[in-house]
Amino acid sequence: MGESAAQRLSIDEVSRDSGIGKDTLRVWERRYGFPQPLRNAKGERSYPGEQMNRLRAICRLLDAGHRPGAVVPLEPGALTRLCEVSSDADGRLNPALDQVLERLAGQEPSGIRALLLALLVEQGPEAFVRQSVAPLVNKAGQLWAQGSMPIYREHLLTQQLMGVLHRAIHAVQIAPGGLSVLLTTLPGEPHAIGLMMVELLLRLEGFDTINLGAETPLDQLINACTDLQPSVVALSFSSLHKRAPLLASLRELEEKIPQETVLIAGGEGIARLRSLPSRVAVIKTLDTLAPALRAIKRQQSQLQVSGEVG
Amino acid sequence: MGESAAQRLSIDEVSRDSGIGKDTLRVWERRYGFPQPLRNAKGERSYPGEQMNRLRAICRLLDAGHRPGAVVPLEPGALTRLCEVSSDADGRLNPALDQVLERLAGQEPSGIRALLLALLVEQGPEAFVRQSVAPLVNKAGQLWAQGSMPIYREHLLTQQLMGVLHRAIHAVQIAPGGLSVLLTTLPGEPHAIGLMMVELLLRLEGFDTINLGAETPLDQLINACTDLQPSVVALSFSSLHKRAPLLASLRELEEKIPQETVLIAGGEGIARLRSLPSRVAVIKTLDTLAPALRAIKRQQSQLQVSGEVG
């Protein structure tokens, strides 16, 4: 059958699958000569499937901090070499996690939930997030970028992980009257699993959490803050976000939400930043979350006290 | 402060919030004279906030089956009149559901989960989906389209509903060796809650479910089918989908997945269709799901038998 025709992708499909805007794809082609699609009968771009792999490698390098002009025009060979260099210290996974990935590739993925639940019980919720969920998500992203894991398997893994996280989150009993945290991502970041990891850790620290899910527009988030008056707003940023718009959003938030609300921001998109607005607590890795939370609790209880005294 | 400036939206924001493509917004402006954005200093479109309301009303009418040429140029007055006509039979909600919506607007939304869980227990899972989840999602969409519910509240409601559905889904014990169902939506449909409703109903009928989450590309879905060999593939379509591409996708699926796999399709986007590929079982409303499922089970067990006999 017409394999070659079936492997041709429209600009819309390429844009969706790679996360690169249509305009950007066109301008890369103009400036760097890649990607270089064929044309269909209508004169429209028609991307051969193998260019997707190269695009994925490029995405990976961009995430790692390289600039488009430096990596987009690169030959496939140079590209893979560079990829290998930048993904050196990935290291090994816990054998139990390898088992999860194996199971994912098998024909009967329903056992994955059981495996994950066992890990949850064995490690406890906190270690489960740090030592199982986060590494699995990372590894899956890596495998996808290499082209060695189909997207659907990443979806499947994410679903299973979120299911188990859901269960763990609601297994935590929250004392009433605690501090409340609003969790969300801004538009452009569709991945909700990072939020759920943070949500679980927050609940373990005794916070009451309100998860808005992904991609809340900035003005809506501000509305939500005025309506719900959370003590803390927690945002997750992936490497998809550009630095400056990210900073602009944070600054606008800082300006428009009540003074006493604490802003915390985490995710890969945050880890590469140097300076940040003063009020924003930066969580560069999951390990720094708990100390930051305790600091917030101390600070808030002082506020509480001074409020009562004053 | 500069309220008027704050209420100006870029084409990207309008596109994201309304779900209408940027190209479409530009061509509507050219053809129908609406929306009619101002321009910023850079010469870029800058949409006044009130045009969003009109756009939302237009979206609503398009979903109801009107054509762009007929409703986009309409005056605001005529627009609202038409909206009222087409949303006549919405009827009342169960008082318990009204309570949920009230709570949503209040300052303490964490009690919503408890309310929903109570409904789940009281009604049982099946009735919960039909009489609580579906009406709530509908009503929230309606309120959003009217501009009387901020988006973040819809997100919040969806999150709470999905949380409870999650719990209900995993509370159902599945006998091993049953028929398995792969659930997902195609690109363009980001809402996963419809899938979860169906997933719960499926599990109640004894199916083993594998939920891939939203927006699985077609080729990935085909890969997943070959790898996982589910007995049934269930797809959910919203009114966002165009008829013809929808049909094309279904036909391609029908062609490329194994003969014995049953395809079922549901959602608002499906309800308006007349003819469909033969192998696809159409679920126009949730009530027709259970009978269809029983038919599938009968059919499959016959296949099983004849396979064993042959």
Added chain:
DNA sequence: TAACTGGATTTGTCTAGGACAAATAGGGAT
């Protein structure tokens, strides 16, 4: 009445190449 057919119209998405401001790097001075 209902289903089908063929032609006319509507509609979304693509294209090209230009433009520009915001984002970043690089170099030099403090």
Added chain:
DNA sequence: ATCCCTATTTGTCCTAGACAAATCCAGTTA
């Protein structure tokens, strides 16, 4: 190191045109 300034890079937006796929509509047939 840190700050500032300039040069370059980069994503997104612009216009206006084109076109095939989707849809409607009127006329015809069972």
